[in-house]
Amino acid sequence: MQLNAPLDMHLHLRDNEMLHNIAKASAETFAGALVMPNLVPPVSTKEEVVSYKKRIVDAIGNETFTPYMTLFFKPTYNRDFLEGVRDEIAAIKLYPAGITTNSEGGVSGFDAEELRPALEAMSDLGIPLCIHGETNGFVMDREAEFVSIYEKLAGAFPKLKIIMEHITTKESVAALDRYENLYATITVHHLLITLDDVAGGMLQPHLFCKPIAKRPEDREALLKVALEAHPKVMFGSDSAPHPKEAKEACGCAAGVFTAPIALQLLAELFENRGASLEKLQAFVSGNAQQIYGIKPLQKTVVLKKKPFRVPSSYSGVVPMFANEEIAYSLKEVIDGQPC
Numbered sequence: 001m002q003l004n005a006p007l008d009m010h011l012h013l014r015d016n017e018m019l020h021n022i023a024k025a026s027a028e029t030f031a032g033a034l035v036m037p038n039l040v041p042p043v044s045t046k047e048e049v050v051s052y053k054k055r056i057v058d059a060i061g062n063e064t065f066t067p068y069m070t071l072f073f074k075p076t077y078n079r080d081f082l083e084g085v086r087d088e089i090a091a092i093k094l095y096p097a098g099i100t101t102n103s104e105g106g107v108s109g110f111d112a113e114e115l116r117p118a119l120e121a122m123s124d125l126g127i128p129l130c131i132h133g134e135t136n137g138f139v140m141d142r143e144a145e146f147v148s149i150y151e152k153l154a155g156a157f158p159k160l161k162i163i164m165e166h167i168t169t170k171e172s173v174a175a176l177d178r179y180e181n182l183y184a185t186i187t188v189h190h191l192l193i194t195l196d197d198v199a200g201g202m203l204q205p206h207l208f209c210k211p212i213a214k215r216p217e218d219r220e221a222l223l224k225v226a227l228e229a230h231p232k233v234m235f236g237s238d239s240a241p242h243p244k245e246a247k248e249a250c251g252c253a254a255g256v257f258t259a260p261i262a263l264q265l266l267a268e269l270f271e272n273r274g275a276s277l278e279k280l281q282a283f284v285s286g287n288a289q290q291i292y293g294i295k296p297l298q299k300t301v302v303l304k305k306k307p308f309r310v311p312s313s314y315s316g317v318v319p320m321f322a323n324e325e326i327a328y329s330l331k332e333v334i335d336g337q338p339c
C-alpha cells in the first residue's frame, strides 16, 4: 500500500532533547506536519516562530519534511503584527486558558467583539484559526458545550477558516455541515478507542489525553466522516509525547504518543472497515492540501501487511500499543515521485 505525501495536521514536537528524540518519528513517514505552539513559554512572536522552525529543521536532519508552523493565539495580536508574521505561519492555535498541557496563557472569554480585531485581521489575511474546543465544564461534556462557541465564531467571522481540533464527539461532527467555514482534524486514537479503553478496566495512562476519548456513538460519528474522507476533515495525530515518568505518575500528563505508528494504524483501520485507499489518501493528505492551500514535497510511504511489534518506548516515551502487535509495517519511504 502506497501513500503519497502524508500530512499530520496537528502535532506536538516539543523542544530541546525531546524534540531531538522524537521529531524523526514524524519526519520519517510524513511529508509535513502542522506544529503546535504550546512550548513553555508558548510560541507567540515572529522571532520565536522563526527560531523554533530552525530548531525543528535541525532536529529532522535530511528527511523530506515540512514543518508548517503555528503561533499561540493572543487576543492582542493586531493587523500589523499579523501582516509581519503571515509568511512564517500556516495557522494560529487558540487554547482556552488552562484547558490542557501548557495552555495557561490562553483565552479566558469568547466575546466575539473582544476578539474581533485579531480575528478580523486573520480573516482578511487568510490565516486559519485552529481551536482546542473545550469548556471547563464536566469532562465528558466539555467539547459538546464548546460547539456553541464554534458556531458563534463561525457566524461572526464567516470568511475565517476555523479548524475544530482533534474532535471527539458527534456534536462536533454535526457542526461541520452547519457552517461553511468550520473544518476539523481527527486523531487516530479517537478513531480506535473510547473511554472504556482508557478507564473501563485498569487505568491506561498512555491512552489519557485531552480531549478524553468519549462514547461508542461518538467514535462511530468520527469514523463515518474519516472513512468517507469528508472534505472538511483531515488527519491530525495530536501525537503528544511526555516522558514515561510523567505518564506513569500520580497526576498523569495528558497526551498519547502515536507518531511512529499512526499511518500503519490508519491503514489497518481503513482496511478493516472496507474504506478505499483513495479515501485514506484524501484523509491523510488531499483534504489538508485543499483546506490549507499547501503543496507538500513528494514523498511516497510504502506500507506492508506484515505484523509489527510496537516498541516498549521511543527514547523514554511510551507509544500507544506499546509491546503489542499491529497489522501493518513500514516497508520503505521514497522521496520524490512514486515510480
Ligand code: NCD
Pocket: 012, 038, 100, 101, 132, 208, 209, 210, 211, 238, 240, 241, 254, 255, 256
Ligand atoms: C497535548 C500536549 O501534551 O501538548 N495533550 C493532549 O492531551 N492532547 C495538548 C493538547 O493538544 O491538548
Ligand code: ZN
Pocket: 010, 011, 012, 036, 238, 240
Ligand atoms: Zn494537541
